[in-house]
Amino acid sequence: MEISETIRINSPREQVFSALNNVEILKQAIPGCEDIQALSDTEFEATLVSKVGPLKVRFTGTIMLSDIVVPESYTLRGHGRGGPAGHAKITSHIRLVEDGNTTIMSYDVKADIGGKLAQIGGHLVEKTAKKVANEFFQKFEVLIGPAEETEAIALSMSPNKKGTNMWLWGCLGGGAVILIVWLTAYLG
Amino acid sequence: MATTSVVNSADWLGAPLPRKEDMRLVTGTGKYLGDIVLPGMLHAVFVRSEYAHARIKGIDKSEAEIIPGVVKVYTGAELQSTMKSMPQDVLLPNLPAKFPTFWPLATDKVKFHGEPVALVIARDKYIAVDASECVYVDYEELMPVLDPERALESDAPQVHEEHTDNEIFAMTFTGGETVDAQNKNDLEVERIFKTADVVVKERFRVHRTGVTPMEPRGVLCEWSESDGLTAYITTQRPHIDRLALTDILDIPAEKVRVIAPRDQGGGFGIKAPFYRENVIIAQAARDLGRPVKWVESRYENLMNVGQERDQINELEIAANKNGELLAMRNRGIADNGVGSTGVYWGFVMPFLGAVEMPNAYKWPIADVKLRVATTNKASLTPSRAFGHFPTRFALERGIDMVAHLIKMEPSDLRRKNMISELPYTSVTNEYYDSGDFIKVWDNLMDQVDLDTFRKEQTQALSDGRYLGIGFACGVELSGVASELMVPMENQPGYGAATVRLDPRGKVMVYSGDPPQGQGHETTTAQAVAMIFGIDPADVVVTAGDTGTTPFGSGTIGARYGSYFVSAVAKACEQIKEKITKILAHDLKIEADVQHFEFKNGEIVYLGDDTKRKSFREAVERIIMWPIDLPRDEVGGLETTAFFEAEKPMISFNADCCIVEVDLNSGDFEIKRWVTSEDVGNVINPMIVDGQMHGAIVQGLSNTRFEEFVYDDQGQQLTADFEHYKLATAADVPDIEVSYATTPCPHTPLGTRGIGEGRPSSVPGALTNAVCDALMPLGIEITELPLRPDHVWRKIQEAGT
Numbered sequence: 001m002e003i004s005e006t007i008r009i010n011s012p013r014e015q016v017f018s019a020l021n022n023v024e025i026l027k028q029a030i031p032g033c034e035d036i037q038a039l040s041d042t043e044f045e046a047t048l049v050s051k052v053g054p055l056k057v058r059f060t061g062t063i064m065l066s067d068i069v070v071p072e073s074y075t076l077r078g079h080g081r082g083g084p085a086g087h088a089k090i091t092s093h094i095r096l097v098e099d100g101n102t103t104i105m106s107y108d109v110k111a112d113i114g115g116k117l118a119q120i121g122g123h124l125v126e127k128t129a130k131k132v133a134n135e136f137f138q139k140f141e142v143l144i145g146p147a148e149e150t151e152a153i154a155l156s157m158s159p160n161k162k163g164t165n166m167w168l169w170g171c172l173g174g175g176a177v178i179l180i181v182w183l184t185a186y187l188g
Numbered sequence: 189m190a191t192t193s194v195v196n197s198a199d200w201l202g203a204p205l206p207r208k209e210d211m212r213l214v215t216g217t218g219k220y221l222g223d224i225v226l227p228g229m230l231h232a233v234f235v236r237s238e239y240a241h242a243r244i245k246g247i248d249k250s251e252a253e254i255i256p257g258v259v260k261v262y263t264g265a266e267l268q269s270t271m272k273s274m275p276q277d278v279l280l281p282n283l284p285a286k287f288p289t290f291w292p293l294a295t296d297k298v299k300f301h302g303e304p305v306a307l308v309i310a311r312d313k314y315i316a317v318d319a320s321e322c323v324y325v326d327y328e329e330l331m332p333v334l335d336p337e338r339a340l341e342s343d344a345p346q347v348h349e350e351h352t353d354n355e356i357f358a359m360t361f362t363g364g365e366t367v368d369a370q371n372k373n374d375l376e377v378e379r380i381f382k383t384a385d386v387v388v389k390e391r392f393r394v395h396r397t398g399v400t401p402m403e404p405r406g407v408l409c410e411w412s413e414s415d416g417l418t419a420y421i422t423t424q425r426p427h428i429d430r431l432a433l434t435d436i437l438d439i440p441a442e443k444v445r446v447i448a449p450r451d452q453g454g455g456f457g458i459k460a461p462f463y464r465e466n467v468i469i470a471q472a473a474r475d476l477g478r479p480v481k482w483v484e485s486r487y488e489n490l491m492n493v494g495q496e497r498d499q500i501n502e503l504e505i506a507a508n509k510n511g512e513l514l515a516m517r518n519r520g521i522a523d524n525g526v527g528s529t530g531v532y533w534g535f536v537m538p539f540l541g542a543v544e545m546p547n548a549y550k551w552p553i554a555d556v557k558l559r560v561a562t563t564n565k566a567s568l569t570p571s572r573a574f575g576h577f578p579t580r581f582a583l584e585r586g587i588d589m590v591a592h593l594i595k596m597e598p599s600d601l602r603r604k605n606m607i608s609e610l611p612y613t614s615v616t617n618e619y620y621d622s623g624d625f626i627k628v629w630d631n632l633m634d635q636v637d638l639d640t641f642r643k644e645q646t647q648a649l650s651d652g653r654y655l656g657i658g659f660a661c662g663v664e665l666s667g668v669a670s671e672l673m674v675p676m677e678n679q680p681g682y683g684a685a686t687v688r689l690d691p692r693g694k695v696m697v698y699s700g701d702p703p704q705g706q707g708h709e710t711t712t713a714q715a716v717a718m719i720f721g722i723d724p725a726d727v728v729v730t731a732g733d734t735g736t737t738p739f740g741s742g743t744i745g746a747r748y749g750s751y752f753v754s755a756v757a758k759a760c761e762q763i764k765e766k767i768t769k770i771l772a773h774d775l776k777i778e779a780d781v782q783h784f785e786f787k788n789g790e791i792v793y794l795g796d797d798t799k800r801k802s803f804r805e806a807v808e809r810i811i812m813w814p815i816d817l818p819r820d821e822v823g824g825l826e827t828t829a830f831f832e833a834e835k836p837m838i839s840f841n842a843d844c845c846i847v848e849v850d851l852n853s854g855d856f857e858i859k860r861w862v863t864s865e866d867v868g869n870v871i872n873p874m875i876v877d878g879q880m881h882g883a884i885v886q887g888l889s890n891t892r893f894e895e896f897v898y899d900d901q902g903q904q905l906t907a908d909f910e911h912y913k914l915a916t917a918a919d920v921p922d923i924e925v926s927y928a929t930t931p932c933p934h935t936p937l938g939t940r941g942i943g944e945g946r947p948s949s950v951p952g953a954l955t956n957a958v959c960d961a962l963m964p965l966g967i968e969i970t971e972l973p974l975r976p977d978h979v980w981r982k983i984q985e986a987g988t
Contacts, residue, residue, distance in 0.1 A: 084321040087238060114301075115238040118903040121911070 086115025240902020416443025
């Protein structure tokens with residue numbers, strides 16, 4: 001699976017960069033996350049529970065960050081297992097560009113999935129990843145954003161509201177990629 | 189279908205008798221391997237590799253072993269020190285190849301997604317499955333090689349490290365025995381290509397597909413010190429399996445018995461190899477002193493077996509402008525998978541596919557070569573149309589492309605070049621014993637009425653509709669003579685049957701070749717009933733138990749109608765001679781077997797029909813009251829006969845397909861499927877029709893829908909029927925089967941073995957029809973599967 005995306009996050013770049021590497025924020029934001037331990041500044045172990053199609057899976061994996069240029073870019077590599085459901089390996093390059101008080105994040109992800117998860121069908125995996133990503137992004141922005149901006153975001157995310165901000169939905173959709181990045185690391 | 193009333197005994201041959209097997213099969217009283225329960229039986233579940241290519245750093249089975257109900261967990265490491273590896277001579281063909289060494293469980297590396305890595309044995313199936321999820325394997329991933337051409341490159345990842353490259357087998361099939369003769373031949377072929385009026389040169393690709401029997405595999409083994417090993421295996425070849433178990437596990441041969449269950453839910457070739465699962469389950473039964481049973485899941489089945497075809501054929505055909513074929517040159521490359529499968533090793537199928545390349549056409553000269561590459565995929569396993577589905581697709585498409593170039597009707601081109609006199613030896617040294625190809629072809633053309641179709645096609649085109657017609661034919665093996673079987677598989681080709689008469693006038697027939705649903709119980713009964721003049725209801729067939737049946741190489745390669753039933757006929761004739769000799773003696777007349785008629789349960793002297801005896805009385809007298817017999821006769825009426833044809837035998841078929849193609853979607857509808865068959869004398873036409881239907885449906889399903897897909901990491905993505913699509917009833921056209929028979933002169937009943945190779949002419953006929961429909965756009969399709977999106981893309985390309 002290969003994905004490339006560019007999204008906008010309504011927070012300053014330094015804040016976004018630091019939050020992406022903040023174990024406490026991630027633990028709260030990632031749906032189903034049972035635990036994340038930082039083994040070092042650049043290595044993490046994580047456990048999370050998710051339902052992918054008919055499979056309920058507990059994922060455990062390791063993530064390593066490298067080529068870190070604060071607050072611009074880094075490379076993320078992850079691998080892990082979902083018990084008997086299969087394994088995954090991912091490599092991702094993430095780049096953050098300042099745009100006033102917001103951040104433009106671009107990333108590419110390459111994920112290799114193996115075992116029963118690969119056989120269930122890529123569409124189910126992607127569907128799950130997007131769902132988890134949406135949830136993650138909602139929580140992530142709440143956790144890092146200032147209160148008034150958070151409210152505006154919450155309002156514009158209401159499904160009943162007309163004239164939904166396409167750019168924001170684009171962000172959330174694109175945010176699925178971040179989550180595919182984390183999630184597929186754990187799918188193994 | 190109502191029971192037929194038989195007027196005289198000869199009517200049994202050719203009677204569409206309802207099958208004796210079917211009542212039990214459709215009322216849930218069949219007895220399959222899954223139904224066999226032995227006291228104290230344990231259940232086995234395999235842990236299988238999740239990687240296409242990886243080193244095994246370690247296996248942690250400690251968590252699994254302590255689960256209550258788990259009896260034992262095996263890994264490859266302990267097998268290495270306690271049992272022999274493969275290959276063993278008994279499972280090697282007489283062909284030069286690089287055979288990989290392997291144990292039933294992976295040892296240092298896993299080489300395909302799905303390879304068995306550990307075996308869990310537990311009190312019940314559910315505990316075993318749970319425990320299998322607690323066996324943790326530490327893998328170090330290696331780069332897989334997933335394409336045969338890539339695998340043959342010098343810097344490709346090496347699948348079997350004991351070898352220096354991934355070429356498991358290569359051969360030249362034409363030009364003679366020596367390299368010099370072959371080189372000379374190839375130069376002559378090259379000269380012809382340089383000077384020919386017309387040359388077609390194309391690369392044909394057939395995907396990985398094969399067969400999916402309704403019943404997957406299974407093994408149940410029982411061991412006792414006194415009786416040795418009894419192995420129930422879903423197998424087409426119990427006598428061969430028995431030899432393999434004997435040799436690999438070092439058990440004295442007299443203490444090994446293999447039993448194929450009375451009912452099997454389809455084989456189609458995948459139950460013919462000798463599999464690694466057989467070995468480890470038998471070993472476990474011996475170790476643990478309790479019966480051990482393994483039943484394959486559909487998931488395992490699709491991961492491990494049933495994968496075949498998967499060939500590239502770079503084919504060239506030279507012809508003159510009158511449509512005479514001058515020469516053929518073919519470079520085949522087959523994707524073998526790992527090849528760790530006993531008897532066939534994957535490559536024996538492409539081997540036969542290359543042999544069968546010339547088909548029914550006169551080739552003055554040819555240059556046919558094959559290379560087979562190992563890759564990190566499941567091994568090829570035999571699948572009906574053993575090896576020649578891809579070569580036949582290439583050839584039949586190539587013939588059409590020649591016809592298009594010289595603007596000749598493809599059916600005319602075929603007839604012009606069709607072998608008109610048999611016996612004939614093909615340019616790859618395959619012997620065609622008998623038959624009349626032209627008669628079969630003309631019968632097909634009568635059913636088809638090509639002239640009318642061409643008019644309809646032209647009219648339809650002016651209405652914006654695209655109709656097409658396609659042809660193909662197939663010379664198929666009718667059994668496998670020892671002459672071919674010994675070099676190919678190190679096994680004999682003869683048929684063997686034991687016929688035992690019973691004092692109540694019944695007949696028992698014993699066969700070492702078990703059926704998987706072909707209706708052998710019925711057709712055998714019909715043949716015996718015809719010979720003895722009795723009712724098929726009084727004939728019972730027992731098959732597949734090595735303890736009670738004569739040696740047979742198995743139900744493979746259409747051996748039944750060719751070799752087995754011929755051995756039955758031979759045995760019956762021998763018994764008939766003895767019966768008539770003793771009867772003549774009792775009646776005090778000078779007569780032998782041709783002076784008597786066996787019919788309606790009686791034996792009647794033709795010279796005076798007051799002299800007669802019922803079959804039952806005649807038989808009872810000889811078995812139960814063997815006194816006052818002719819000199820040097822003893823009582824008893826039982827014999828085992830062996831049948832070997834002097835030369836290899838064939839059957840022949842021709843297909844015609846008419847389609848309509850929708851240019852907007854690339855999809856097509858089969859409007860007609862017409863066949864013409866020479867299957868020799870037919871014992872049961874209903875069963876033979878069924879064989880033809882089944883073969884054609886399988887061919888269509890393989891061509892249009894089924895495909896085993898591996899992703900770029902070697903993950904096999906088509907391990908359930910949601911992803912591996914089979915044809916359904918809605919996809920099957922009405923199939924018009926007709927017969928243009930030449931009885932086989934080499935078998936007692938004039939029968940031919942049929943069914944094995946039959947699917948092979950389907951991809952060519954169908955694709956030729958689609959291309960004929962798309963002739964206005966100049967489209968030639970050279971790749972399978974034949975899917976609407978593929979056709980649509982070709983249509984778009986042609987438009988630009």
